[in-house]
Amino acid sequence: MERTRIAVAGASGLIGSALVRSLTADGHEVVRLVRHAPRSEAEVRWDPERGRVDAAGLAGCSAVVNLAGAGVGDHRWTDAYKRRIHDSRVHGTAALAKAVAALDERPRVFVNGSAMGYYGETGERVVDESAPAGRGFLPELCVEWEAAAEPARAAGVRTAFTRTGLVVARGGGAWGRLFPLFRAGLGGRMGDGRQYWSYIALHDEVAAIRHLLDRDDLSGPFNLTAPEPLTNREITAAMGRVLHRPTLFPVPAPVLRTVLGEMAGDVLGSARVVPKRLLESGFTFAFPGIEDALRAA
Secondary structure (H helix, E strand, O other): OOOOOEEEEOOOOHHHHHHHHHHHOOOOOOEEEEEOOOOOEEEEEEOEEEEEEEEHHOOOEEEEEOOOOOOOOOOOHHHHHHHHHHHHHHHHHHHHHHHHHHHHOOEEEEEEEHHHHHHHOOOOOOOOOOOOOOOOOOHHHHHHHHHHHHHHHHOOOOOEEEEEEEEEEOHHHHHHHHHHHHOOOOOEEOOOOOOOOEEEEEHHHHHHHHHHHHHHOEEEEEEEEOOOOOEEEHHHHHHHHHHHHOOOOOOOHHHHHHHHHHHHHHOOOOEEEEOOOHHHOOOOOOOOOOOHHHHHH
16 A cells, blocks of 8 residues: 555554554554544544544545444443443444545545444354344444445445454453453353354454555455454463463353443353455455464464
């Protein structure tokens, strides 16, 4: 990809910060969408919950990447926090998509975040991008989230969605909480451990987003997950091997439900999601196996 100007919403998050580092290292000019008053030309003001964005700041950008949204695992899912999760994604995406569509010179591509939560509970069934949406809070959120990008697509901007799995990284997300527990020897399977977890190394997540930015023939949904999902039991064993720690402390399902509330359903639920379209496009994973991904983190 030639050096260019790229806008990134959610630039301070786990994935966004890693993407910004990758893009700037290759000489791209990155414009960050921020909630405070801009401190330089490299920042653009926006308010995702209220659906506001300074569209003029996006002028000259060849690409817009939206990774913004309140953390799904950051708080217990009260009604108020679920509304925040919803509004930060749906309203923010709609504002960006409308701003992109209204530009005289539109960006070449709009890459919008999504999640493997789109598919809901899949049990042992393998699902790719052709599978329908599941039922429940996260699937319904993902459907609305992706639909909010329609103004950009309708205006002729190539639009791609990243249905991301559990990102293996030290600095945040699910593994940001798991690593300290397992290092302390307090790790173990969750529930019966038979539920599938679809994961992806942070390096591969960033590489996949850049792949979608670079390829003019790629649009629509892409599962950003490693090629072979594993059960929670298998991942727990791998954590023990890589960190050289015992994994003797399983967390019973009733305890998870008490501690996490409604969110426990997604920890105990099974998501056997595969990246069919990404692989068909020629993308190569640097860390396809769980032990590779854990060591990279």
